[in-house]
Amino acid sequence: MQYFEPKSIDEALSLLTKHGAEAKVIAGGTDVMVDIKYKEEPACLINIKKLPGLSGIQENGGSLRVGPLATIRELETNAILRAKLPVLWEASHQFASLQVRNTATIGGNICRASPSGETLAPLLVLEASAKCAFAEGERKQPFLSFFEGPGKSVLGAKGLLTEIDVPYPPAGSKGVYLKHAVRGAMDIAMVGVAVLMTPDAGKSNIQDVRIGLGAVAPTPVRAPKTETLLRGKPLTAALLKEAGALAATEASPIDDQRSSAENRRWIVEALTRRGLEQTWKAATGKEIA
Ligand SMILES: Cc1cc2nc3c(=O)[nH]c(=O)nc-3n(C[C@H](O)[C@H](O)[C@H](O)COP(=O)(O)OP(=O)(O)OC[C@H]3O[C@@H](n4cnc5c(N)ncnc54)[C@H](O)[C@@H]3O)c2cc1C
Numbered sequence: 001m002q003y004f005e006p007k008s009i010d011e012a013l014s015l016l017t018k019h020g021a022e023a024k025v026i027a028g029g030t031d032v033m034v035d036i037k038y039k040e041e042p043a044c045l046i047n048i049k050k051l052p053g054l055s056g057i058q059e060n061g062g063s064l065r066v067g068p069l070a071t072i073r074e075l076e077t078n079a080i081l082r083a084k085l086p087v088l089w090e091a092s093h094q095f096a097s098l099q100v101r102n103t104a105t106i107g108g109n110i111c112r113a114s115p116s117g118e119t120l121a122p123l124l125v126l127e128a129s130a131k132c133a134f135a136e137g138e139r140k141q142p143f144l145s146f147f148e149g150p151g152k153s154v155l156g157a158k159g160l161l162t163e164i165d166v167p168y169p170p171a172g173s174k175g176v177y178l179k180h181a182v183r184g185a186m187d188i189a190m191v192g193v194a195v196l197m198t199p200d201a202g203k204s205n206i207q208d209v210r211i212g213l214g215a216v217a218p219t220p221v222r223a224p225k226t227e228t229l230l231r232g233k234p235l236t237a238a239l240l241k242e243a244g245a246l247a248a249t250e251a252s253p254i255d256d257q258r259s260s261a262e263n264r265r266w267i268v269e270a271l272t273r274r275g276l277e278q279t280w281k282a283a284t285g286k287e288i289a
Contacts, residue, residue, distance in 0.1 A: 068107025087175030120220035121194040121212030131163035147219035174282040195275035203284040216251035244273035
């Protein structure tokens, strides 16, 4: 296996152009090293860990700029992220063990493009976007259209994720990320649900709501029919029940070693209801009518 430590993004991109699908980028290595041990060894490994400009978390006007090399632990311990993007903070907090969080990067979690990747459903509801670099140039890509299937994204074999831009949600919004896994944070999510709710000025109705579902489709997905059902209405017990049932129909889970598809649908229903209830109470200060 050939091993490279490029000194610049341009050098990394020309290595990717030269070696294409034979090459594997490595950041924290918590996925890549497991693959090398149990699946297959790439012909060429490109270590981006020391590339300048890909680290850190900084405010950038109305959004947070997160470097793809920021570790999950850096997300978890960042006070601004915790205060302004609690839905993403919760995902980092419920992510594996401290040892894994210290090593795993957000960029690796995104580029792995696993439907169960913890940070993905939160990034969808936050309507965050990626900066993707290719030898031909750079482009900004909303995460809503970034994922193409399990392990597949618009980056393909020759692209590099160089920045994550997360806009702050509207004032008064409340968000939550709920993970269901057999061994809690230590386990990969069986289902993950992210909810972001914005109440209207009088805190009487849902002005906007975004629901992200993880581990229940080939990519993380939003639940647009459920969001439409809820917008402009107060959250009543009947509406909550209807919304949970509808969200379950927007998932297309599979049977695997972690759960049956039927069980996953049931969990989507339960977590969506719980997420809506929690965000409604936090955003309006009201109980469900
Ligand atoms: C014990 C254990 C527990 C885990 N628990 C969880 C969990 O609870 N939740 C969860 O979501 N995941 C979990 N994971 C999976 C893994 O830790 C995460 O997906 C992690 O975020 C990957 O980050 P990394 O930096 O280690 O990525 P790497 O292994 O370095 O890379 C992952 C993939 O991303 C690509 N890549 C990385 N950075 C870039 C970039 N900037 N541009 C282009 N491609 C890039 C690599 O080529 C590779 O395909 C767990 C893994 C282990 C081993």
